[in-house]
Amino acid sequence: MHPFAFSRVSTVTAALNAGARYGRYIAGGTTLVDLMRETVERPAHVVDINGLPYKDITVTRQGLHVGSLVRMSELAAHPEVRATYPLLSQALELGASAQLRNMASIGGNIMQRPRCPYFRDVHSACNRRDPGSGCDARHGDNRMQAILGTSTHCVATHPSDLAVALVALDAVIQVRGLDGTRSIPVQDFFLRPGDTLQDEHSLRPGEPITSLTVPAGAHTRRSGYLKVRDRQSYEFALASAAVALDIRGGVVRGARVAVGGVATVPWRLPKVEEALVGKRPGRRTWTDAAALAAEGAVPLSENAFKVRLVERTVRRQLMTIGGQ
Amino acid sequence: MLVDDRRVNACLTLAVMHQGARVATIEGLARGEQLHPLQQAFIDHDGLQCGYCTPGQLMSGVACIAEGHTGSREEIREWMSGNLCRCGAYTNIVSAIEQTAKEA
Numbered sequence: 162m163h164p165f166a167f168s169r170v171s172t173v174t175a176a177l178n179a180g181a182r183y184g185r186y187i188a189g190g191t192t193l194v195d196l197m198r199e200t201v202e203r204p205a206h207v208v209d210i211n212g213l214p215y216k217d218i219t220v221t222r223q224g225l226h227v228g229s230l231v232r233m234s235e236l237a238a239h240p241e242v243r244a245t246y247p248l249l250s251q252a253l254e255l256g257a258s259a260q261l262r263n264m265a266s267i268g269g270n271i272m273q274r275p276r277c278p279y280f281r282d283v284h285s286a287c288n289r290r291d292p293g294s295g296c297d298a299r300h301g302d303n304r305m306q307a308i309l310g311t312s313t314h315c316v317a318t319h320p321s322d323l324a325v326a327l328v329a330l331d332a333v334i335q336v337r338g339l340d341g342t343r344s345i346p347v348q349d350f351f352l353r354p355g356d357t358l359q360d361e362h363s364l365r366p367g368e369p370i371t372s373l374t375v376p377a378g379a380h381t382r383r384s385g386y387l388k389v390r391d392r393q394s395y396e397f398a399l400a401s402a403a404v405a406l407d408i409r410g411g412v413v414r415g416a417r418v419a420v421g422g423v424a425t426v427p428w429r430l431p432k433v434e435e436a437l438v439g440k441r442p443g444r445r446t447w448t449d450a451a452a453l454a455a456e457g458a459v460p461l462s463e464n465a466f467k468v469r470l471v472e473r474t475v476r477r478q479l480m481t482i483g484g485q
Numbered sequence: 486m487l488v489d490d491r492r493v494n495a496c497l498t499l500a501v502m503h504q505g506a507r508v509a510t511i512e513g514l515a516r517g518e519q520l521h522p523l524q525q526a527f528i529d530h531d532g533l534q535c536g537y538c539t540p541g542q543l544m545s546g547v548a549c550i551a552e553g554h555t556g557s558r559e560e561i562r563e564w565m566s567g568n569l570c571r572c573g574a575y576t577n578i579v580s581a582i583e584q585t586a587k588e589a
Contacts, residue, residue, distance in 0.1 A: 190497055190498070190499060194499060195497055211502065258494075259492060259549070259567065263491045394567075
């Protein structure tokens, strides 16, 4: 680990001033400290924001409001979240380990850096870590890499399960800057690897996430997360599916579907959703819709299996949530 | 280790961020010569071989029991996942936690 300066802030103003000068906030630290130990991250100054008042969970008729410093374990275990937004609890508890979930903040979870082994190895070429150096993953060990949303610059999957659930549920991220607050729909928050790889998200420098909101809806109770992986636990997804369905009167009235483990950003599937709405729940409907899950996929040498895997993951989760 | 009774990964924790917090490590588990029940259970069930992972397994196991995530062997396995044992003592670790939870 490289030497770094450390300071702690307890007011929003102090955080914004420190952020404007140094830029690196720390909350749970599970990503940042890990990458600092690998020397992938070398911040000169780390600012502890755990003293800020972003720690509340509120459930109202309008929806769910979660402070950015709430821990993964706290949000997952919240009784009203479990009952009304089971997709969120499941996505959280299928990620990481109990210790990590006690540490990791909700804001930090969606700010996770890539888990690509070439990103984490400072001796490999990686455009994310060192723009312009190339991408060793593309023609290297690419079994875990993405098949959707990739570019010639980067093929790393987005690691967050929670983010997949949030994208499915149309969450909105609230951020605070020196000029005031602004809201970013979660779909616009994550940026695909384009020509400016340093921009993984649409936060401006020094802008902390303060909270996120998930709008209420008839679909949230009938929702859940399926994560398919090499190991049953404590492993990143090969493919995952977040599904929320509004079924009334024997007809699918509304559908939200997003997938993880296969794309460079949490990946919503509007065509799958369109294929579900207005149909009768059942095996035929689920199978036809899930067949569209990998549309546009560009597999690499070792990950073509993810095309069928993501289709089947979506199909199985539609069966689980919608009934067979 | 436990910080304010919650299990966390020591390797990802900056000490400076926990000023004033109650920190418990393996060194604080026994009362003098009196082993913590989970330590005794690890001996009874042969829950270790080389011992390298044991401090983490014990602290995580203590928290797992306190959290109530011990309803079945399956539940214990899921909530202890992330604590790796290269010797493969998992079955016996689960038995030790199961027994201690029952007696607690």
